[in-house]
Amino acid sequence: MTDYKLIAIDIDDTLINDDKEVTPGVQQALEQAVAKGVVVTLATGRAYASAQAIARQTGLNVPIITYQGALIKNLLDEEVLYERYVPVDAARKLYEYCVEHNLHLQTYIDDKLYSREENQKLIDYCALNRTPYYIEPDFIKMIEQPTPKMLIIDDPAYLDELIPVFQELLGDQMHITKSKPYFLEFMHKEGTKGHALTFLANHFDCALEQTIAIGDSWNDHEMLECAGLGVAMGNAIEPLKELADYVTLSNNEDGVKHVIEKFVLNAE
Template sequence: MYKLIAIDIDDTLINDDKEVTPATQTALEQAVAAGVVVTLATGRAYASAQAIARQTGLNVPIITYQGALVKNLMDEKVLYERYVPQDAVRKLFQYCVEHDLHLQTYIDDKLYAREENQKLIEYSQLNRTQYFIEPDWENKLVPQKTPKMLIIDDPAYLDELSPILRELLGNSVHITKSKPHFLEIMHSEGTKGIALEFLAGHFGCELSETIAVGDSWNDHEMLEAAGLGVAMANAIPALKEIADFVTLSNNEDGVKYAIDKFILKTVE
């Protein structure tokens, strides 16, 4: 019997029109009615994730910033938080300035960058997030606590950049991709897998009693940690390989199918 299900948002819970379909919404409600904790696990900022969580009627803690922040929806109490170490923040900013890379950071759930450009504008439109420009990054942004930093660039270039940054920043950070052109940097304990483990403990259930559903490489830690790891049909091949089950795509109510099959047991 599964007691907790953690669901990624983009390209998993929501379809390509950025909507939770009525059918999936009903499945979420049925899972909650069956006594299962339904939560979200996303790379998004809390402010962005909570809007979708509230829209779906959830009232539990949700996993945001790839696992760097777990926060209650009802009273907004922070249950778990990990910030990028300050030394790594400074090194990353310096590297991106020297190599003319677009880097953005989150402080108090607000999105900041050192200059405005097309990448920032498109990102803010995609996530419906307001952004703030702070040219004095060294004094104004580096000293602040940030759960996540994000570089936007060509996917192949980011694949080359990733090992360089791992060497530069060391073991204190967790580096992952949420989309092919998004490279995200968190605290080393800011992963969806560690956050899922924390939430399972919070609700008093075993990891074997949890399900994780996702589509991107940033979901692999939680799919590996969960009792049942579910990849979407539209997931990247590497995630499907490690998943216990591949459900339908995000445009075919894949989350609903997984809930029907493993929680409600209404499909074979």
């Protein structure tokens, strides 16, 4: 049985249930894993401030992976360990396309969310993630500043059609992924959860074979593929379940707790 030393856990629909809570059972399992000497971290598409609040609730005090892997930052002293910004020329092309095709685009500067106008998509997104937002009508000013992530919100089928369009428009400069059906996200090509997990494994001096990655969406596939044990939640999308090494219970059935107990606490 592998001696796992590092666990990276997605937040939405993985660590937290549909009520947006970390259940007592999951919390206890996290604490027991940490007590056993395992590094437990979060790996999320969320901004650092949003992820930080959940990490602190659960008592974690390690670096966490945010913005899909474009930023790794310590919880204790907020030191940045890993950062990859969206290339400015690619950001400009993306912005121009969104203006021309009337797409909602938002960006993140210094961990604050900016949009060029207030609309229902923005309001709903910020209610979901409990994130404040800022409006900047002269949005090109924001586009030309360093950002770890840009995000388009639209109909899932339409976003699927847009992915090859953006791949052709932006070339290999950007990592493009869907965190949820309605969210299409753009990061630096090395801004993936897989790159971030590889960095943290090296940072904590453990082999990738000694890591566990747990997620539910397609933006988790890179870290599941490079982890020693890639785990899909019971509520995960089918393509993720197909590539996972193990499928656990759903986020409403303490799936994370089940993984920790099976592979870390009760492993022999």
